[in-house]
Amino acid sequence: MFQRVGADQGKGVLLAWVCIFALSFAFRQPRKKHQWMRIPVFSFLLWMVAVPLESQRLQSPFEANNNYTGRYDEIMAYYRELAQKHSLVKLVEAGPSDVSSFPLNAVILSGRKQFTPEKVRKAGKAVLMINGGIHPGEADGIEAAMLFARDLVTDPRLVALLDRIAVVIIPVYNVGGSLLRNSTTRVNQNGPEVYGFRGNAQYLDLNRDFIKCDSRNALSFSELFRYWDPDVLLETHTTDGADFPYVLTLIASQRHKLQTELGNYFYKRLLPQLYRTVSEQRIEMIPYVHSAGDPATGIYDFMDFPRYSTGYAALFHCMGIMAESHMLKPFAARVSAQRLLMTKLSEALAGQASDVIAVRAEARQAAIQKKVHDIRWQIDTSFADSLLYTGYELGRKISSVTGFERYYFDHSKPYTKRIPYYNTCRPVSSVEVPECYVVPGAYGDVIERLRANGIRMRRLGRDSLIEAEFYRIGDLRSAAKPYEGHFPHRNFSLERVKTHRQYFKGDYLIPVRQDAIRYVVETLEPDAHDSFFRWNFFDAILERKEYFSDFLFEEIAGSILDNDPVLKADFQDRRTKDPAFASNPHAMLEFIYSRSKYAEPGYMLYPVARCFPPD
Numbered sequence: 001m002f003q004r005v006g007a008d009q010g011k012g013v014l015l016a017w018v019c020i021f022a023l024s025f026a027f028r029q030p031r032k033k034h035q036w037m038r039i040p041v042f043s044f045l046l047w048m049v050a051v052p053l054e055s056q057r058l059q060s061p062f063e064a065n066n067n068y069t070g071r072y073d074e075i076m077a078y079y080r081e082l083a084q085k086h087s088l089v090k091l092v093e094a095g096p097s098d099v100s101s102f103p104l105n106a107v108i109l110s111g112r113k114q115f116t117p118e119k120v121r122k123a124g125k126a127v128l129m130i131n132g133g134i135h136p137g138e139a140d141g142i143e144a145a146m147l148f149a150r151d152l153v154t155d156p157r158l159v160a161l162l163d164r165i166a167v168v169i170i171p172v173y174n175v176g177g178s179l180l181r182n183s184t185t186r187v188n189q190n191g192p193e194v195y196g197f198r199g200n201a202q203y204l205d206l207n208r209d210f211i212k213c214d215s216r217n218a219l220s221f222s223e224l225f226r227y228w229d230p231d232v233l234l235e236t237h238t239t240d241g242a243d244f245p246y247v248l249t250l251i252a253s254q255r256h257k258l259q260t261e262l263g264n265y266f267y268k269r270l271l272p273q274l275y276r277t278v279s280e281q282r283i284e285m286i287p288y289v290h291s292a293g294d295p296a297t298g299i300y301d302f303m304d305f306p307r308y309s310t311g312y313a314a315l316f317h318c319m320g321i322m323a324e325s326h327m328l329k330p331f332a333a334r335v336s337a338q339r340l341l342m343t344k345l346s347e348a349l350a351g352q353a354s355d356v357i358a359v360r361a362e363a364r365q366a367a368i369q370k371k372v373h374d375i376r377w378q379i380d381t382s383f384a385d386s387l388l389y390t391g392y393e394l395g396r397k398i399s400s401v402t403g404f405e406r407y408y409f410d411h412s413k414p415y416t417k418r419i420p421y422y423n424t425c426r427p428v429s430s431v432e433v434p435e436c437y438v439v440p441g442a443y444g445d446v447i448e449r450l451r452a453n454g455i456r457m458r459r460l461g462r463d464s465l466i467e468a469e470f471y472r473i474g475d476l477r478s479a480a481k482p483y484e485g486h487f488p489h490r491n492f493s494l495e496r497v498k499t500h501r502q503y504f505k506g507d508y509l510i511p512v513r514q515d516a517i518r519y520v521v522e523t524l525e526p527d528a529h530d531s532f533f534r535w536n537f538f539d540a541i542l543e544r545k546e547y548f549s550d551f552l553f554e555e556i557a558g559s560i561l562d563n564d565p566v567l568k569a570d571f572q573d574r575r576t577k578d579p580a581f582a583s584n585p586h587a588m589l590e591f592i593y594s595r596s597k598y599a600e601p602g603y604m605l606y607p608v609a610r611c612f613p614p615d
């Protein structure tokens, strides 16, 4: 182990050793017999000392000032130098970001020169991906990853891990935000003195962008993520919210949204080992404290929709962890905690690499075979687990600013007790998955996202009138204010209709039973939490393109009713029961028009076909 580090790092020192040896031999004193033999021993000892010193010479900006986080150029210079010094490290570009002059970068750490997923997986290694700086103001994870990367290739106790795992670090995911440095936007945070901004170059929160991919960062991330297919995705954050003694809190991919065996493995083996080994180093860590004010009344699992990293990871049976350090702890303490978490996670993953790979493969197979997929969940607040929690009692006093009662966490009154932990989520919507979906090629934004996520697709060879199941959208209610650049659709009804729709040569047929089945289903089924439909990718179908003129349609409407007794009865019934309808001539004509052959078929018809095999 040590030899590998030495051979790698100490090329310069080795040369110096040879020079020292040669010079010492040249100027040896001939009278002292055999004394020259001490020279190689001395110089070898010098080499032994110098190699670690050489490796330590690379210092991060944070190490020079413990309340400082590096600028983007300083961070990248550090990684470039690390990659130059160590053959276990490779720095690669990973696609564009929203700042055209700065691409996304990835740092790959792996033993035996295995720097591609093919080589890594062939060697039976597990893969850990670390996403740093998605919120660049929450900088401790960025700094921790820099130190952790150096630890992995210089600390003799850790180097061997790279024979069993590969680590892929995105040093700063939100490149644009990291360039907007300031000292004020993290108002509740204890350091560092200057940091980046949460929004990216488009003012987007990238931790809401994993599905809609409005940023180039997210599209590049999808490609990188799918290329490496990590077993664990660790993303680093700093939390706002309650006050408590814990330095670190964790949001893990929600257990019940994972395949059963994978959820059991994650929550019964990997996470307990993490909590144990981190706390053994006297760093306090607990699940993310997401409460309705006072944590003593209970904490709730964070509902990690696929727009968030942990929810996105879960779509691919990857175990996601958001490490949220506590904003009131000193910056240096937060960096130490994140660095320790990375180390312990790597050790756990290296120790269980074959089990992790096996349980994920099992989950993948189980998902592919399932006929019915859950697509929406909610936290079950009628059932609580319990959690041993140390916190501070909530005190109350009158605010000198607002004059109203305010609460505060009273550090003079700490407590440790069991609190309710609402960590069960249950499906509230499920769907029988079809054999394939058909998506018109006209929806290029949808196709681009499917492609970035490595979804298998086939192009239609000719124009085809396809008879299939479709959804008719109704009762639509959307967000009144923009959310992350969209007006997402909150509530709507879906009526299943069997009909036909014209598709064209080159449109996309997407077989559902593929590795990424969850991604396919949870983006293309409109009712899923973060479907493309909810994120406004299909909004044009929600408006009519043709209309009728009342004065001309009158005659036609009359003959429609005369020839359709059922419709006529419905019409009369509505007129009798609904006075507002009965007093609105246009509404009455619209009632008839929308049920007639003249109504355009594509209005409110979700254009993605659900194709089932013939009975």
Ligand SMILES: [Zn+2]
Binding pocket: 135, 138, 236, 237, 238
């Ligand atoms: Zn964050």
